[in-house]
Amino acid sequence: MTWLFVALGILIVLVLYQQLRIYQIHQASRNREGLFQIVTENAADMIALVDVKGRRLYNSPAYKRILGYSPAELSETSAFEQIHPDDRFRVLEAAREARTTGVGQRLEYRIKHKDGSWRVLESMASTIRDGNGQVAKLVIVNRDISERKQAELQLEHHMLHDALTGLPNRRLFLDRLQHRFALAQRDPARYALLLANLDHFKALNQSLGATACDQLLGEIARRIESSLRQEDTLARRESGSPCAEPVLSRLGGDEFTILLDAVGNPSDAMRVAERIQLAVAEPLFSGTREVRMTVSLGIALSTAEHSQPEDLLKDADTAMRRAKGLGGCRCEVFDETMHRQAVGRLRLEADLRAAMARREFRVYYQPVLRLDTQSVVSLEALLRWEHPAKGLVSPYSFLDAAEDTGLLVSIGHWLMLQACRQLLEWDLQNFSGPPLTVAVNLSARQFADPRLAGDLQEALRQTGLEASRLQLEVSDNVAMADLALSQNVMAQLKRLGLGVVLDDFGAGAASLRSLFLLPVDVIKIDRSLVRQLQQDRAVAGMIEGTIALARKMKLQVVAEGIETASLTERFREMGCELGQGYCFSQPLDVPAALQFLLKSQARTTGAGAS
Secondary structure (H helix, E strand, O other): OHHHHHHHHHHHHHHHHHHHHHHHHHHHHHHHHHHHHHHHHHOOOEEEEEEOOOOEEEEOOHHHHHHOOOHHHHHOOOOOOOEOOOOHHHHHHHHHHHHHHOOOOOEEEEEEOOOOOEEEEEEEEEEEEOOOOOEEEEEEEEEEOHHHHHHHHHHHHHHHEOOOOOOEOHHHHHHHHHHHHHHHHHOOOOOEEEEEEEOOHHHHHHHHOHHHHHHHHHHHHHHHHHOOOOOOEEEEOOOOOOOOOOOHHHOOOOEEEEEEOOOOOHHHHHHHHHHHHHHHHOOEEEOOEEEOOOEEEEEEEOOOOOOOHHHHHHHHHHHHHHHHHOOOOOEEEOOHHHHHHHHHHHHHHHHHHHHHHHOOEEEEEEEEEEOOOOOEEEEEEEEEEEEOOOEEEOHHHOHHHHHHHOHHHHHHHHHHHHHHHHHHHHHOOOOOOOOOEEEEEOOHHHHHOOOHHHHHHHHHHHHOOOHHHEEEEEEHHHHHHOHHHHHHHHHHHHHOOOEEEEEEEOOOOOOOOHHHHOOOOEEEEOHHHHHHOOOOHHHHHHHHHHHHHHHHOOOEEEEOOOOOHHHHHHHHHOOOOEEOOOOOOOOEOHHHHHHHHHHHHHHHHHHHHO
16 A cells, blocks of 8 residues: 555656646747737837738737838738838748748848838747647748938949939949940940030130039030930030049040940931930020030941940040031031041140141231221231151141140230230331231130230230220130120120120121120221122121121121132222231231232321332
């Protein structure tokens, strides 16, 4: 019996021990659940408990704060219904892998907020197994990284887009160009690259200031973009961006690159270029000031000869520079001739710098005469280059290069000093005629240079020439590029006592109305109109009206490019006082100009005596 009581006692102890273990396990479970609840309810991240079928078993309070849903609203929908359709497959695959392997993976996906917007979550899943070791539940920790992703997207956008216009920058544009170039290796379909450069923008920038011009650039960018198709790429290179490639480094803030996809022939690209020109030509406004802009475009079509994407950009740059060299406001298509010209242009720029150092520039003078007495009243100072190998070089072959390189400002200042000094030398060489004036042309850069008035005052001080004997000629294209700038600069010149000449009148944007707006003293009728005078009645009427209006406004009129005696007589009949051209004299070097002056004086004196 004793052993029976012992066995019964042992059994009772075992049962009590088993009950104690069960109690301890339940207590630990309740403690863990309590700890889980404490952690999840106070966690900043969203914590969810779902079963193997994806049904929500628990969502932490952070769901309400971050996504706006109440627990009741969450219980009414599947965990996957609010996930972005494009992300659902990845989330389902991650959940399947967690159930299969017991190892969760970190992933990002989008989930819908109660207000309809999308939030980006960073998610990590872990598993809870049942007593048999099978995955029974998933614990998913979701962190809202929407603000971080937005900041990353903005940073990426800033790295690849121009800060001013929002257009792709050079880096993104070259990436797209390289992508298109790679496609062309498999598909020979042609594409084109356009390089658009705003005409006289540097002068406008000096006039209006950087802030106003940035606003204009933004509007111009929108106009160009509206002229393109959705599949085309428009980019602007921000001024001052680093650029290792020499040709690419010339792309400035006033230049845009356009990649045209699926271009059948050059005419397709030309039509796009024409649309861009029309869009840019519409009036722009900076405050109350009206500004008119033109654009020059270079076009390069893809060919098998292009070994790398940058070659196409170089060709477009060459074509654009040809367009600028032909007067601007036009578009040119690259060809092999342009390539040879581009190489020659680089040599020319180097030669120009050397010419400045070697003092190879010369000043020639072309007289302006009274049509009635044939007496000389003025001389236009004209630049010539005495090249050591090519001889005397016409300015038409190098002025554009000098303007692009910035040398023309220095050359123009030198020309002004030389002309002033020469006029005073002639005064001392027994030339007893009435005081002559000398006219010097101003380039677009010179005209917009804020130092112009100071440089002119210094030139007059250095030479001692009276201000009234110096005239500054400004072409009508330069004058009309920014009317407010022209009015301001011309007024400054007038206050200094200098004469102001509106050159090439009738060949550009100037009109009779502009004569009321610009404070000029002399109008030079462009030689292209003078040549058409006897063949075109409309041109004759325009010239006659200009002369009549100028006389009423007490402005002098010079007819440029008079080559025949009949033209001389025709202008006299219309009341034009002054003329210039090969009918009287070609441009002369200093000794020949003095002889012409002396002969003119003798002829005039003799005519007066008789």
